[in-house]
Amino acid sequence: MTKVIFQYEDILYVVKDDVPIFERGATDAQTTTHEDTKNKYGKTLFLIDQCADVDIFENIMNCESVKEAWDIL
Secondary structure (H helix, E strand, O other): OHHHHHHHOOOHHHHHHOOOOOOOOOOHHHHHHHHHHHHHHHHHHHHHHHHOOHHHHHHHOOOOOHHHHHHHO
16 A cells, blocks of 8 residues: 555655765756655655554664665565
8 A cells, every 4th residue: 555655646766766866066957856856755754654553663763764664664
């Protein structure tokens, strides 16, 4: 079910690819895209936390990336 939510919210790519590293000297378009991706990253972490029951949440609460949490799930 979580995967369906990620597809609906257009954030499944964040789970699969993680947030790309921001490069110095980026164009305005690249900066905007990066900010959008960071916002979606936060949304994705929130949804993972909300969808996980207490037992599973204990396994993912210290994950440092969305991909890491998703891989555990």
